[in-house]
Amino acid sequence: MFSINELDFTIPEFWNLSSSLVRNYKPVTMAEYFSSKCLPEKFALIRHDVDRMPGNSLATARIESELGIKATYYFRATKNVFVPKIIKEIADLGHEIGYHYEVLSEAAGDYSKAIKLFEHHLSEFRKICDITTISMHGRPLSKFDNRDLWKVHDFRKFGILGEAYLSAGHELNYLSDTGRSWGTKIA
Ligand SMILES: [Zn+2]
Structure with a gap:
């Protein structure tokens, strides 16, 4: 799985990374990954957590679309990130949109309020x-x-197929801009 932080790359770097990635792997969205019984032999899950700057995500989404890549964009529900126009535009490019939730922190640990x-x-x-x-x-x-x-709750009850960090394992490979190293990260 390739987890890409919105701040990690310049646009030319992102273009280079994505074009080399797509030469070697078949991109699969998270929804395809969770629902598919027959995945390609060499596949890549390309996911972006949209933490602060949805405009940057629109830029990477356009690049991926031009390269024939389908990625997954997890948007927070916060005021500056939840921009329906941008979300719709990224979805219309063929990407998957997911929800980057933080409700337990929002509700200060109150489970019924959080759900x-x-x-x-x-x-x-x-x-x-x-x-x-x-x-x-x-x-x-x-x-x-x-x-x-x-x-306490089951996300399947809400029509959710999977949680990226729970259902796809805890170890995430990601590319960072510092030395192009592989590591693990939750953000
Ligand atoms: Zn995040």
């Missing part, structure tokens, strides 16, 4: 496009792990 918030945000996203996968946003200063919500 209500989750349902509410999900319905707001679904007014724009189909949402079938989610990924948690990690807040470094919050004492709550947003994934803990699923110890």
Whole structure:
């Protein structure tokens, strides 16, 4: 899985990375990964967590689209990130949109409030496009792990096929701009 942070690359670097990636791997969206029984032999899950700057994500989404890549963009439901026009435009390019949730931190650990918030945000996203996968946003200063919500609730009840950090394993390979090294990261 290639997890790409929105700040990691300049546009020319991102173009180079994506074009070399697509020469060697078949890109698969997270929803395809969770629902597919026969995956290509060499596939890449390209996922972006949209934490702060949806405009940058639109730029990378356009590049990927030109290269024939289908990626997954996880949007937070926060005011500056949840921009319906951009979300729709990225979805229309053929990418998957997912919900980058943080409701347990938002609700300060109140599970019943958190699940209500989750349902509410999900319905707001679904007014724009189909949402079938989610990924948690990690807040470094919050004492709550947003994934803990699923110890109490089942995301399948909300029509969700998988959670990127839970269902696809904890070890994520990602490319960083510092020395192009492989490492693990939750953001
Ligand atoms: Zn995040």
